[in-house]
Amino acid sequence: MSSxxxxxxxxxxxxxxxxxxxxxxxxxxxxxxxxxxxxxxEWESWTFLLLVPILFFEAWRYMTLRYWITAxxxxxxxxxxxxEERHIPLARIQTVDSTQNLPQRLLGVVxxxxxxxxxxxxxxxxxxxxxxxxxxxxxGIFAKSTVVASSEHAGESxxxxxxxxxxxxxxxxxVGPTELSLLGLNLGRGLALLVLFxxxxxxxxxxxxxxxxxxxxxxxxxxxxxxxxxxxxxxLFELVLAIGLVLLVFALSVGSVWVRLFDFRLERRGExxxxxxxLFTRHATTIPKGRVQFVxxxxxxxxxxxxxxxxxxxxxxGRSQGDKTSATRQWLIPVLAEEKVAxxxxxxxxxxxxxxxxxxxxxxxxxxxxxxxxxxxxxxxNAPLLLVWSTWGRFVLVVTLPAFLMLLASIAWLRASRxxxxxxxxAFLIRDGVLNQRIAVVPSxxxxxxxxxxxxxxxxxxxxxLFVDTAGAGIGHQASLGYLARDVAQGLCDRLVQxxxxxxxxxxxxxxxxxxxxxxxx
Amino acid sequence: MNATITSDVPFQHMPxxxxxxHRLRAAIRLGVISLIGLAALVFQASLVDxxxxxxxxxxxxxxxxxxxxxxxxxxxxxxxxxxxxCWRLTPSALELHSGxxxxxxxxxxxxxxxxxxxxxxxxxxxxxxxxLIVYTAGERFADTAIAGLDVEVARGxxxxxxxxxxxxxx
Numbered sequence: 001m002s003s004x005x006x007x008x009x010x011x012x013x014x015x016x017x018x019x020x021x022x023x024x025x026x027x028x029x030x031x032x033x034x035x036x037x038x039x040x041x042e043w044e045s046w047t048f049l050l051l052v053p054i055l056f057f058e059a060w061r062y063m064t065l066r067y068w069i070t071a072x073x074x075x076x077x078x079x080x081x082x083x084e085e086r087h088i089p090l091a092r093i094q095t096v097d098s099t100q101n102l103p104q105r106l107l108g109v110v111x112x113x114x115x116x117x118x119x120x121x122x123x124x125x126x127x128x129x130x131x132x133x134x135x136x137x138x139x140g141i142f143a144k145s146t147v148v149a150s151s152e153h154a155g156e157s158x159x160x161x162x163x164x165x166x167x168x169x170x171x172x173x174x175v176g177p178t179e180l181s182l183l184g185l186n187l188g189r190g191l192a193l194l195v196l197f198x199x200x201x202x203x204x205x206x207x208x209x210x211x212x213x214x215x216x217x218x219x220x221x222x223x224x225x226x227x228x229x230x231x232x233x234x235x236l237f238e239l240v241l242a243i244g245l246v247l248l249v250f251a252l253s254v255g256s257v258w259v260r261l262f263d264f265r266l267e268r269r270g271e272x273x274x275x276x277x278x279l280f281t282r283h284a285t286t287i288p289k290g291r292v293q294f295v296x297x298x299x300x301x302x303x304x305x306x307x308x309x310x311x312x313x314x315x316x317x318g319r320s321q322g323d324k325t326s327a328t329r330q331w332l333i334p335v336l337a338e339e340k341v342a343x344x345x346x347x348x349x350x351x352x353x354x355x356x357x358x359x360x361x362x363x364x365x366x367x368x369x370x371x372x373x374x375x376x377x378x379x380x381x382n383a384p385l386l387l388v389w390s391t392w393g394r395f396v397l398v399v400t401l402p403a404f405l406m407l408l409a410s411i412a413w414l415r416a417s418r419x420x421x422x423x424x425x426x427a428f429l430i431r432d433g434v435l436n437q438r439i440a441v442v443p444s445x446x447x448x449x450x451x452x453x454x455x456x457x458x459x460x461x462x463x464x465x466l467f468v469d470t471a472g473a474g475i476g477h478q479a480s481l482g483y484l485a486r487d488v489a490q491g492l493c494d495r496l497v498q499x500x501x502x503x504x505x506x507x508x509x510x511x512x513x514x515x516x517x518x519x520x521x522x
Numbered sequence: 523m524n525a526t527i528t529s530d531v532p533f534q535h536m537p538x539x540x541x542x543x544h545r546l547r548a549a550i551r552l553g554v555i556s557l558i559g560l561a562a563l564v565f566q567a568s569l570v571d572x573x574x575x576x577x578x579x580x581x582x583x584x585x586x587x588x589x590x591x592x593x594x595x596x597x598x599x600x601x602x603x604x605x606x607x608c609w610r611l612t613p614s615a616l617e618l619h620s621g622x623x624x625x626x627x628x629x630x631x632x633x634x635x636x637x638x639x640x641x642x643x644x645x646x647x648x649x650x651x652x653x654l655i656v657y658t659a660g661e662r663f664a665d666t667a668i669a670g671l672d673v674e675v676a677r678g679x680x681x682x683x684x685x686x687x688x689x690x691x692x
Contacts, residue, residue: 316659448634448658448660448663449628449631449658449663451626451627451663453621453626455624456623469658469661469662470661471661493629497614497629497631498615500634501615501631501632501633502614
């Protein structure tokens with residue numbers, strides 16, 4: 001590849017310290033252990049020598065890494081003797097992610113990941129570039145965009161948003177602090193954090209009598225001094241404890257949402273979308289228009305009460321999990337007013353008209369099956385109580401069994417009316433959920449496979465479940481619909497496959513490569 | 523492929539060899555599991571001094587019941603599974619039906635095929651069988667594997683799927 005289109009660039013000189021910091025973080029726990037548990041640091045400190053080869057490796061990497069953009073490729077080379085040269089076709093690039101943690105923000109450098117479809121790792125991980133170099137790279141990759149402005153600086157001080165004088169730039173959505181707090185009022189997330197918090201506190205010995213126990217005892221004593229009656233004091237104490245716990249749950253939840261999504265904004269610049277968010281570590285993602293594979297509209301009860309919903313968008317980039325960046329690969333528009341959802345989804349799925357949608361429900365016997373299943377579930381949940389055949393057990397059963405039956409059966413009843421599909425020709429939609437209402441939007445030309453599944457019950461009632469798979473589906477929201485009449489499901493499956501075939505392969509898909517592996521023996 | 527949605531291409535079942543291979547595999551699995559079970563039994567018997575007879579009898583009963591269940595499985599499962607598995611290649615898609623209790627019908631539009639793979643294990647080679655794996659860019663059903671195809675058929679389907687097409691959008 002000739003490189004005369006653009007000069008070869010190298011990483012920012014601060015790359016070395018930042019890479020070493022990452023490695024040091026990996027060493028943090030051993031270091032603490034060594035310092036804490038060894039009286040003489042003679043041989044233990046030798047372990048730090050392990051860092052020396054890493055330092056050499058990183059220095060070597062910094063000195064030899066070059067990247068540049070040719071007419072249609074991003075090229076990254078590394079090494080001199082064993083030279084690795086990666087060519088990433090620009091047309092295949094799904095997203096360009098950039099992250100800045102607090103020190104990186106102060107120093108004006110940024111960590112950049114370039115994602116293509118199919119690979120589990122980022123195709124190019126450039127750590128770190130200057131903000132200007134990142135903008136130049138981004139502009140080079142998405143050549144249509146002429147904007148070479150630092151969005152991160154805008155992120156630091158909200159006032160400088162005005163500095164984007166480019167006509168192309170349009171802010172589609174922005175989430176204010178109040179709305180973010182609404183998102184934080186999600187009980188589940190708070191509870192998960194609480195468990196984490198107590199786990200951590202337990203590990204650190206916060207529960208030793210000296211600290212927390214004494215604290216609680218102090219409050220308890222204060223209450224018993226306050227109220228003369230012992231029982232009243234005890235009840236008051238329990239109440240305060242419960243309220244305190246709930247407040248803690250919400251505080252943790254809201255806090256975590258703030259750290260992750262503070263000052264979220266979604267912008268359109270010509271042919272690409274850009275999001276940024278984060279309180280300490282700013283995270284920016286750029287997605288070319290037409291790379292969106294799957295849109296999920298969700299309105300959990302906690303948001304719906306305030307007339308809000310959230311939208312999740314998936315591209316085909318980076319399908320692996322377990323990486324700390326995976327949360328950002330599922331691209332999220334955290335909170336928005338319900339009436340804004342339609343116009344926003346139209347940005348990703350042209351032709352999405354929620355008011356024209358014609359929803360089709362599930363098969364006739366579907367509701368009966370759902371309710372029956374709910375009843376069986378309620379009975380199974382309560383079955384262990386049958387074994388406790390004491391007065392106490394029977395009493396609990398008398399209360400819990402009807403409660404579970406009522407709750408689960410009524411949810412099942414409502415769910416039967418919620419479950420539905422719609423087909424606009426451009427997109428296939430699946431509606432689900434009673435408490436957490438969800439709509440999956442699958443653009444027709446993005447469909448990868450369609451499948452039908454039947455279990456013995458489905459066959460007994462002549463029903464089937466339809467699965468629609470796209471490159472961005474998977475984690476979180478599965479596009480599938482059960483309890484469909486068998487022939488309806490079959491017809492839908494055939495129609496969707498036929499249409500996908502007629503619309504041709506989406507831009508994501510390369511010409512099929514003959515990658516077959518011939519058996520050795522034949 | 524114009525107006526008709528369902529194609530008239532007939533479904534094809536796997537060759538008889540696939541059933542034989544299926545049985546052989548089940549037999550090998552059964553053999554290994556029975557050996558482990560018997561070994562456990564012998565080991566138990568060697569400790570007979572320390573174990574009450576009742577417990578030993580129970581142990582033996584469980585082992586033999588297990589082996590009996592496996593023999594039924596060996597006889598009944600392979601033909602059932604073989605009978606349910608069939609495929610066809612229509613002008614628009616590759617379809618695969620499989621599963622006995624939980625049945626699946628996969629439809630892979632031809633234009634969505636990313637790459638394909640034909641693999642042969644040592645046993646499959648004996649029976650001149652192969653597995654055709656079709657990969658898409660999807661997530662949950664990213665690979666569809668048709669196991670137990672005749673080698674030549676597998677290669678034929680692969681070549682057919684990889685044929686360059688006029689409307690292929692890159």
